[in-house]
Amino acid sequence: MKRLFVAMALVGLLAVQAFAADTIKIAITGPFTGGSAPMGASMRDGAKVAIAEINAAGGVQVGNRKMKFEVIERDDEAKNERGSLIAQELASMSDLSGVIGTVNTGVCLAGDKHLKEKGITKIITPAAGSASMTQWSKAGVKDLSIFRFAAHDGIQSGMVVEEAINRKFTKVAILYDSTNYGVSGRDDLLNQIKAQGNKLEVVANEKFNIGDKDMTAQLVRARSGGAQAILIWGIGPELAAVANGMAKLGMKEPLIGGWPLSMSNYIDNAGKNGNGTLMPQTFIEEPITPRAKKFIEAYHKAYNVTRIPSPVSAAQGYDAVYIFAAAVKQAKSSDTHKIKEALEDLREPVPGVIAIWQKPFSKWDPANEETHEAFRRAQVVMGMVKDGHVVFGNDADRQRLTKSAAAPKRK
Numbered sequence: 001m002k003r004l005f006v007a008m009a010l011v012g013l014l015a016v017q018a019f020a021a022d023t024i025k026i027a028i029t030g031p032f033t034g035g036s037a038p039m040g041a042s043m044r045d046g047a048k049v050a051i052a053e054i055n056a057a058g059g060v061q062v063g064n065r066k067m068k069f070e071v072i073e074r075d076d077e078a079k080n081e082r083g084s085l086i087a088q089e090l091a092s093m094s095d096l097s098g099v100i101g102t103v104n105t106g107v108c109l110a111g112d113k114h115l116k117e118k119g120i121t122k123i124i125t126p127a128a129g130s131a132s133m134t135q136w137s138k139a140g141v142k143d144l145s146i147f148r149f150a151a152h153d154g155i156q157s158g159m160v161v162e163e164a165i166n167r168k169f170t171k172v173a174i175l176y177d178s179t180n181y182g183v184s185g186r187d188d189l190l191n192q193i194k195a196q197g198n199k200l201e202v203v204a205n206e207k208f209n210i211g212d213k214d215m216t217a218q219l220v221r222a223r224s225g226g227a228q229a230i231l232i233w234g235i236g237p238e239l240a241a242v243a244n245g246m247a248k249l250g251m252k253e254p255l256i257g258g259w260p261l262s263m264s265n266y267i268d269n270a271g272k273n274g275n276g277t278l279m280p281q282t283f284i285e286e287p288i289t290p291r292a293k294k295f296i297e298a299y300h301k302a303y304n305v306t307r308i309p310s311p312v313s314a315a316q317g318y319d320a321v322y323i324f325a326a327a328v329k330q331a332k333s334s335d336t337h338k339i340k341e342a343l344e345d346l347r348e349p350v351p352g353v354i355a356i357w358q359k360p361f362s363k364w365d366p367a368n369e370e371t372h373e374a375f376r377r378a379q380v381v382m383g384m385v386k387d388g389h390v391v392f393g394n395d396a397d398r399q400r401l402t403k404s405a406a407a408p409k410r411k
Contacts, residue, residue, distance in 0.1 A: 046314030087111030173222030185233030240269035283315035319352035
């Protein structure tokens, strides 16, 4: 009887192992609660739309069989220490194929080192500042399993500065939050002002903290300096406090900043005071292509909403999954190390809702972080807040994004 029990237990164990081997285990991490939740939750939900589509079609072709995704969700709550613990947990999983996620730069700095040490493939999306990647080049890391799928701050800050110059402004104020993301963004703005010929004079350089609700002091200094525009870099609902503070002071200067200005917690809290706000975007929630229309409708139906809280985050989560799946297929394996190698040399174009991705990454070069950065200027447009929604800032951008997202021509 004892032998029979042992034999049955062994059969059960083998069955569990076989089942596990038939799935691609992928972790989705990010702030699903708290001030950064519109980004984290939208990314997660966009990724899950893609996973549902892939699994419904039978899964990913891996060699001579198909494998479905198995999802592990972890809420880092935008807390560095929690992000570190989650990364340690994930790095200990021998059968984990990869990780998609992270919003906050500090969470990346605290946790990604654990994934890197074990060679776990991670695609950072939808955000995290420049330091999330420059930490590796500064350390001279020769081989890296961390990739980023977001419009990096160099692109975004360049567009923000360019917008101010194109509008013939000569004096600006910079406002930024005290997070790693905010400080990094401030530095990127200052670097871009220099790179674009020092055509803008920074008359105020003002910091605010997470949780601040009154920005009067910072705004008064900006106005006293003669600022013609406010360039802003932040990540939470404090951005709306700036817009509302400007309205209270009667300030009509435009607010131009990073892509989090497109989040629902900015748009809803700023209300009409947010109208005219400008920010770089990788995706606008308009059905400009059949694929965009399908994605928007699928997201709305899956989560019973009429507006995606953070369309950029959702679209990037969606496309990141398809790029990861393409790497699994090319690698013919769910092994994280082989997936990393495939990501560095994807041979087939990957149709996404943002663009058709042609070799988004290449072999890591510590002298050039863009080798593990997917986005280039061509995939980014300028968005504008209008009556509770983000719309295209100009029609030329709409046409360009439509063209880049068009179906690839067959040979």
